[in-house]
Amino acid sequence: MNKYCRICWNTRNWRLPSGDARRIEFGDSYVAVYGFGHEEWLFNFEWLLSGYDPDDQHEYKYGFLQPISKYRDLYVGETFSILLYTVDLSQSTRAVACINNAYVPSVGELSWVLEHTREKGWLDLMRQHLRELGISDEPFASPNPLSIANIRFMPENVMFCNPMVVLAPPHKATRIHRYQPLNWDDGFQLPISPSNTDLLLEYDGEDDSPDRSEAERTRPAQPSTVFDPQHSILQNRLRSALRVRYGMNSVRMERGFVDLKLFERGRVTFIEIKMERTVKSCIRLALGQLIEYAHYPNLRKADILLVVGDAQPSESDVIYLQFLRDNYKLPVYYAQWSWARGELGPRI
Numbered sequence: 220m221n222k223y224c225r226i227c228w229n230t231r232n233w234r235l236p237s238g239d240a241r242r243i244e245f246g247d248s249y250v251a252v253y254g255f256g257h258e259e260w261l262f263n264f265e266w267l268l269s270g271y272d273p274d275d276q277h278e279y280k281y282g283f284l285q286p287i288s289k290y291r292d293l294y295v296g297e298t299f300s301i302l303l304y305t306v307d308l309s310q311s312t313r314a315v316a317c318i319n320n321a322y323v324p325s326v327g328e329l330s331w332v333l334e335h336t337r338e339k340g341w342l343d344l345m346r347q348h349l350r351e352l353g354i355s356d357e358p359f360a361s362p363n364p365l366s367i368a369n370i371r372f373m374p375e376n377v378m379f380c381n382p383m384v385v386l387a388p389p390h391k392a393t394r395i396h397r398y399q400p401l402n403w404d405d406g407f408q409l410p411i412s413p414s415n416t417d418l419l420l421e422y423d424g425e426d427d428s429p430d431r432s433e434a435e436r437t438r439p440a441q442p443s444t445v446f447d448p449q450h451s452i453l454q455n456r457l458r459s460a461l462r463v464r465y466g467m468n469s470v471r472m473e474r475g476f477v478d479l480k481l482f483e484r485g486r487v488t489f490i491e492i493k494m495e496r497t498v499k500s501c502i503r504l505a506l507g508q509l510i511e512y513a514h515y516p517n518l519r520k521a522d523i524l525l526v527v528g529d530a531q532p533s534e535s536d537v538i539y540l541q542f543l544r545d546n547y548k549l550p551v552y553y554a555q556w557s558w559a560r561g562e563l564g565p566r567i
Contacts, residue, residue, distance in 0.1 A: 220299040221403035223392050224286040226315065227256035228305050232496050233315075234263045234449060238352040243308055248398065249285060254354040257283040257366060262316075262496065264374045264529050265449055265558045266341050271324075271331050278559035281332045281368035286400040287323065288369050294323040301370075302403055304392045305383075312393045313383035316496070317409060319376040328371075329364040336367055375531050380409060381497040449494050453556055454478055457492070457527060460562055477512050480521075489513050489521040493528045498536040498553055501528040506551060524551045525566065529558060537567050 226233065227240035227250045236259040244251040260266070261282040269278045284301070287294060303315045324332075336342045346356035358366065386392050391401055454472065461470045461481055471480040479490040491509050493501035505526040513521035532553060543549045552566040 220297060221301070222286070222299065223302050223304060223401040223403050224284050225392070225396070225398050226258045226261065226284065226303050226305050228307055229256075229259050231259075232494070233259055233261045234494065235260060235348045236352060236354070238354065239308070241354075243306065243310070253358060255349060255352075256285065257358075258285065260345060262377070263449070265452060266336075266339075267374070267559050268332060268335055269559075271328050277373060279371040280374055281324075281329075281371045283366070283368050284370055285398040288365065289398070290400060291323060291365065291369050295325055296323065298322045300403070302407075302409070304386060306396055312386040312390070312396075314380050314386055314392075314409060315383055316377055316379045318370075318372050319378070321370045321372045321376075323369065324371055326364065329368055332368050333362065333364040342367075374529075377531075378409070379496040379530075381499050384409060450492055453494070453527070453529070454492055456561060457490070457556060457563060475512060475520075476508075478527075481525075486522040487520065488523040488525050490525045490527055493526060495528060495530060498526075498528065498530045498532045498555075499539070501526050501530055502536075502540070502551075502553060506549075509551070510549075522550060524549065526551070526553045527556055527563065528553070529556045531555060532567055540567055 228243060229237045230239050231237040236255045238254070240250045240256055240259075241254040250256045261284075262280075264280060267278040267280055269276055284303075298320055301318045301321045303318065304312055305315050306312055333342075342359060342362070346359050349356045349359070388394075390407065391405060395401070458470050458472050458479055461479070465481065465483045469482050471482075472478070474480055477489050478492045481488040481490060489509055489512055491505040491512075493505050495501045495504065506524075509521075509524040509526070513519070513524060532555060536553065540551060540553060543551055554566045555564040556562075557564060
């Protein structure tokens with residue numbers, strides 16, 4: 220029952236529409252006609268819901284996948300895994316993420332989702348996101364519940380590919396670029412993230428790779444650095460949460476380019492927020508900034524460097540951060556923000 224499902228190309232980590240999909244979609248596909256895909260909010264984990272079933276208080280992300288919509292009646296009530304893939308600007312097919320334990324809800328539950336999406340102002344925000352890109356918001360003027368969501372899952376059940384994995388022929392996802400559900404029954408598995416049990420490769424006596432070409436060439440499209448409004452939302456909420464925990468005068472925001480500075484018990488913590496899909500990406504983008512803000516040119520303005528995001532840390536992330544602290548003496552940590560609880564998790 221596990222499925223491959225295509226999602227449209229997006230350079231904002233599928234938190235909100237980026238406008239890039241319309242650059243590569245042609246013909247009669249939904250994205251080509253309307254300029255966006257309803258799945259472009261799929262990983263906006265600020266928008267979580269619970270309570271449809273009073274006995275189930277888990278926080279769920281409700282999202283939309285076009286391949287599921289075409290055969291939704293066949294899948295209602297089923298739980299399965301979905302490997303999401305996309306086609307980028309260079310026409311490469313890339314695996315994006317795997318959603319485990321994805322569930323296809325009933326129409327009644329999806330009507331409840333639409334009602335709460337309206338009440339919380341999320342539908343208005345979706346329309347605003349489209350207008351900001353010059354895209355008509357007409358599809359959301361009076362939407363059908365089935366066009367807002369058709370699956371639900373918990374954020375912790377998503378495994379992101381970092382970087383995205385290129386799928387090459389003869390993989391079945393490369394044979395058809397239409398938004399059709401494909402059976403994930405070929406034994407394909409995503410690469411496992413490395414851990415500290417991996418052996419370092421020794422030099423084997425062979426020559427190194429040949430020189431790289433020095434001619435100009437176009438790289439495959441990468442996610443852009445367009446401002447993500449969720450960054451400001453998390454920044455504001457984190458400041459409020461830290462003030463509650465440590466006192467009103469303990470936090471400074473946007474001083475010396477630092478997202479947040481925390482002063483507590485004689486220590487100064489510089490906090491950099493990153494809205495990336497994985498902890499590894501958050502650390503990659505934040506670490507250089509934090510080191511510069513705290514130490515350039517030869518100062519010590521912070522005792523702790525803290526990266527904050529809403530990405531779920533993996534065992535490899537914990538190992539990596541501990542390795543940096545042990546081997547380079549960098550006081551760098553990560554903490555996950557929980558949108559559901561409105562609080563910051565423990566530092567790892």
